[in-house]
Amino acid sequence: MALIVQKFGGSSVEGVDRIKNVASRVGTYRLRGDKVVTVVSAMRGVTDNLVKLAAEITPMPNDREMDMLLATGEQTTIALLAMALHSLDLPAVSLTGAQAGIVTDGVHSKAKINNITPGQIHAMLDKGNVVIVAGFQGQTSDGRITTLGRGGSDLTAIALASVLKADLCQIYTDVDGVYTADPRVVPNARKLNEISYDEMMELASLGTKVMQSRSVEFAKKFNVKFEVRSSLNNNPGTMVMEETESMEAVVVRGVSLDSNQAKMTVTAVPDKPGHAARVFTALAEAAVNVDMIVQNVSHGTATPATDISFTADAPDLPRARQVIADLKDEIGYASVEGDETIAKVSVVGVGMRTHPGVAAKVFETLGIANINIGMISTSEIKISVVVEASQGEEATRVLHEAFFGDDKEG
Ligand code: ADP
Ligand code: ASP
Ligand code: MG
Numbered sequence: 001m002a003l004i005v006q007k008f009g010g011s012s013v014e015g016v017d018r019i020k021n022v023a024s025r026v027g028t029y030r031l032r033g034d035k036v037v038t039v040v041s042a043m044r045g046v047t048d049n050l051v052k053l054a055a056e057i058t059p060m061p062n063d064r065e066m067d068m069l070l071a072t073g074e075q076t077t078i079a080l081l082a083m084a085l086h087s088l089d090l091p092a093v094s095l096t097g098a099q100a101g102i103v104t105d106g107v108h109s110k111a112k113i114n115n116i117t118p119g120q121i122h123a124m125l126d127k128g129n130v131v132i133v134a135g136f137q138g139q140t141s142d143g144r145i146t147t148l149g150r151g152g153s154d155l156t157a158i159a160l161a162s163v164l165k166a167d168l169c170q171i172y173t174d175v176d177g178v179y180t181a182d183p184r185v186v187p188n189a190r191k192l193n194e195i196s197y198d199e200m201m202e203l204a205s206l207g208t209k210v211m212q213s214r215s216v217e218f219a220k221k222f223n224v225k226f227e228v229r230s231s232l233n234n235n236p237g238t239m240v241m242e243e244t245e246s247m248e249a250v251v252v253r254g255v256s257l258d259s260n261q262a263k264m265t266v267t268a269v270p271d272k273p274g275h276a277a278r279v280f281t282a283l284a285e286a287a288v289n290v291d292m293i294v295q296n297v298s299h300g301t302a303t304p305a306t307d308i309s310f311t312a313d314a315p316d317l318p319r320a321r322q323v324i325a326d327l328k329d330e331i332g333y334a335s336v337e338g339d340e341t342i343a344k345v346s347v348v349g350v351g352m353r354t355h356p357g358v359a360a361k362v363f364e365t366l367g368i369a370n371i372n373i374g375m376i377s378t379s380e381i382k383i384s385v386v387v388e389a390s391q392g393e394e395a396t397r398v399l400h401e402a403f404f405g406d407d408k409e410g
Contacts, residue, residue, distance in 0.1 A: 002167035003035045003125075007135065007157035010044035011174035012231035013077050022172075022231060023084035026130055030090055035125045037160055039135045040081055041153040042073025047136075063108035067137075067147045070109075071097070074134035074153070081132050092130040095120060097156065098139035100131075104146045110287070111138060111146035113155070113218075116163045133160065151212035158215045162222040169224055171211065172231035177238030178203075178210055181255040185393050186400045192253065193236075196243035199253045199348055202382050206346040207258025216240065243350055251351035251358060252403040257396040258344040259389060261291075262314040263374070266324055268334035271304040275331055279308065279324065286323045288316045291344075292377040292386065305334075311375065311386060314340050342374065343392025346384040347399055359383050365402040371395050 006029070008022050022040075029036050041047075050069050054061040061069075078094035085092035101117035124131045135153025138146050148155050154171060161169035178200065179189040195203075197220035204213035210228060219226060219240065229237025247253075269275055276295065283290055292311045298304040312320055317338050324336045352358050362383050366373055371394065375386040387395050 001033045001035065003037070003164055004029055004168045004170065005037045005039065005157055005161040005164065005166045006170045006172060007039040007153055008041065008231055009153065009171070009173045010041045010046070012172050013040055013042075013081070014044040016080075018231075019077070019080050019084050022081060023088055023090075025172075025231065026081075027085065027088050027090050030130050036130045037121060037125070037164065037166070038081065038130060038132045039153055039157040039160065040074065040077040040132060041135050042077055046073040046076070047150070064144055067108045067111075067145050070147050071134070071137040071145050074136050078132045078134045085130055085132075090130060091128050092132060093124050094132040094134070095124070096134050097137035098145065100133045100160070102138035102156065102159070103141055104138035104148070106140045106142075106144065106146065108144075109147055110149045111140075113138060113148070113159050114141075116159060118160070118163055121160075121164065149212065149214060151209060152214075154212040154215035155218060158219045158224050158226060161226065162218070162224045169226035170237075171226055171228045173210060173228060174230065174232065175210065176230045176233070176235045177228050178208075178240070178254070180253070180404050181396055181400045182208065182257060185257060185396050186255070189400060190404070192238050194239040194241060194244075194247075195253055196247055196350055197240060198243060198381060199247075199350055200240045202346070202348045202379075203254050203256045206256040206344065206348065206382065206384060207260070208254065208256045211240070248351045248354055250349060251355045252347045252349040253351075254348055255396055255400045255403065256346045256348060257392050258346075259392050260314045261311050261342055261344045261386070262317045263309055263311050263339040263342050263386065264317070264320055264324070265307055265309040265337045265339075266333050266335075267307045267337065268305040269308055270332055271298040271306045276308060278327060278331060280310075282323045282327060283310075283312075283320060286319050288312050288320045288323065292375045292384065294375055309375070311342070311344065341389040342386050343389045343395070344384055344386055345392060345395045345399060346382050347403060348382045350381050352381050352383075361402060362399060365398050366395060369394065369398040371398070 082092045082094040104111035135156040177191045181189040201216040225241045294309045296307045298306045
């Protein structure tokens with residue numbers, strides 16, 4: 001008898017038939033005697049609709065009420081799935097994040113899990129129930145409902161698997177696993193049998209939305225091995241796990257596209273020590289997640305000035321603009337310009353540590369395809385470039401072809 005944590009994403013619970021399908025899959029494990037904890041997301045599109053509804057009421061919804069609203073999406077699904085299990089004569093009980101003992105900090109919409117007290121889950125499991133937990137939500141110690149960031153049901157599942165010391169953690173979605181690129185963008189992308197935490201984390205934070213990046217960070221920290229697989233068939237999925245020696249033999253594990261990025265440029269910033277620090281400290285304090293930074297060579301001699309550009313998540317652009325506007329008198333730059341017509345394309349692989357030449361191949365490939373590179377950033381295991389938004393998909397396809405084109409076997 002094993003303890004299994006299974007998570008079903010929005011596409012896997014989209015509509016009544018899919019919920020019934022999930023119930024019968026969960027039921028299979030329960031009937032063979034396993035203890036099953038099932039985490040579910042809101043039905044596909046529901047969270048986005050709730051966000052839109054709030055925006056129709058006010059452009060700046062109150063943080064607490066926004067989380068109260070968004071948490072309802074998952075609450076619908078847990079109750080429906082419990083009913084679907086009951087109609088298969090299987091005992092099941094649904095729990096909100098708070099009822100499941102998930103305690104978070106108070107940062108609404110991006111809350112971190114502080115601890116989980118799984119007493120209620122254990123009690124329900126011991127009575128033979130399938131325990132269905134609402135993903136993406138928790139509660140502060142003073143009783144406010146919080147949410148864990150978009151895609152946060154992945155984090156709920158991985159954190160529960162860790163705390164419950166689950167024998168198996170399965171993340172069910174609408175693709176067979178993690179691919180070398182988004183199969184919707186690159187039709188000949190292929191499924192990976194395994195991938196390291198670090199690679200999955202990089203890919204996820206660079207736009208590969210199949211897993212929430214914070215959930216992978218958590219999995220790495222607490223060494224929770226998990227499988228990403230399809231809820232629509234029985235094909236084996238992708239194991240996300242600790243790096244093994246053989247993984248370094250593969251230079252590039254995947255190509256990622258992030259079309260949800262924006263670039264900001266602050267022009268003619270007086271070139272004095274401390275100014276860049278002031279800008280980026282203020283952005284960090286406002287929780288704007290800055291990725292690439294480029295500072296031009298200083299121009300002018302009497303009062304040298306420089307342009308500073310950076311990229312951030314597109315939804316953070318208005319906040320970033322406000323932060324920089326507030327610094328205008330203190331710093332005295334000329335203007336601030338925002339550009340949302342960019343895309344970030346990245347290649348990721350732990351093998352880059354030991355195989356030189358990847359950057360050259362990226363630049364050469366994009367050059368041949370006539371795709372202009374706006375910004376570049378690299379780390380030990382990734383190379384990212386910013387291109388025109390309209391060329392993001394093409395850049396992803398040519399880079400995939402360059403690194404995986406003749407590798408039919410994997
Ligand atoms: P869920 O609703 O199950 O949470 P998501 O929409 O969050 O599902 O994630 C699944 C989607 O992620 C897939 O439909 C696929 O288009 C997309 N995706 C992007 N990049 C990849 C990749 N490298 N491998 C697999 N899927 C990817
Ligand atoms: N429903 C939430 C979202 O759409 C959480 C999740 O699906 O994991 O972001
Ligand atoms: Mg998801």
